[in-house]
Amino acid sequence: MNIKGNTILITGGTSGIGLAFAEEFIKEGNQVIITGRRADRLEEISKRLPGIITKLSDVVDAAQRTELADWVKQNHPETNILINNAGVQLVVDLKTPLDLDRIAPEIETNFIAPVHLGSLFVPILGENANATIMNVTSGLAFVPIALMPIYCATKAAMHSFTLSLRYQLKDIGIKVFEIAPPSVDTELGHDRRADKSQSHGGIPVSEFIAGAMDAIRNDVYEATVGMSAGLREKREAVFESMNDRIKLI
Incomplete structure (x- = not known):
């Protein structure tokens, strides 16, 4: 695809992969809009990256997702790329009753929000050239880590959904990408770390x-x-050996 001259909306754009995508696409000559829940981070980024557009928005809230799409249509109708990047990763003990209030935002952020946003943005993107939806999933969509079962299941669901979305949109000219990262050195998964600012390792962003x-x-x-790539190819063959090396709850 043409990676220059686009208007790109990135959810979860205040840190990690989302922010890195924003910085890279700006370097390539694109207009970039990022969303996030943290007003202070959005303000800091807007000062550091002149020209970036920021929008305070929480993808967990369906009403805010609809408001975001309406805002883009009104203010940036030329938007032609949506990157669904926002994500939450929690450790969940399946040997005890689930705290639904705790895991519901994880499911909403990782699966329901990108599904909903995609449906809201198809009419906007479809009006513009080089129209694209990118869903950021994970290598764990193919081989889960049992320590974080909800996260892995939502990414597996997004992999399946992306296949269907790509098939349905192929005849109306909207490209659909799935970007499946490995472990990347970001703050994702800080729920299980005492120091919430500490990254979890992995390859450099x-x-x-x-x-x-x-x-x-x-x-x-x-x-x-x-x-x-290896997780995608080997899947179940890797599951036992990988999880045997990771300390369970």
Whole structure:
């Protein structure tokens, strides 16, 4: 796809992969809009990256998702790319009754929100050239880590949904990418760390972005970056050995 001259909306754009995508697309000459829940982070980023457009919005809230689409249609109707990036990763003990109030936002953020946003933005994107939806999933969509079962299940659901979305939109000219990162050194999963500002390891964000951008340039619609490629290929064969190495709850 053409990676220059687009207007791109990125959810969860205040840190990690979302922010890295924003910075990279700005370098390539695109107009970038980022959303997030943290007003202070949005303000700091807008000062650091002149020209970026920020929008305070919480994807967990269906009403705010609808308001976001209406705002884009009114203010930036030229938007032609949506990157569904916002994500939550929680440790969940399946040996005890689930706290639904705790896991509901994880499911909403990782699965319901991108499904809903995609449906809201199809009419907007479809009016513009180079129309694209990118869903950020995970290598864990193919081989889950049992320690974080809800996260992995939502990413597996997004993998399946993205296949259907791509099929349904192919005749109306909207490209659909799945970007499946490996473990990337971001703050994702801070729920299980005492120091919430500490990252969890993984490959550098810059290394992931380089692989993802190469796939996007070359229209690799299912882009498994780094070790995600191995997880995609081996799936169940990897599950037992990987989970045996990870300490369960």
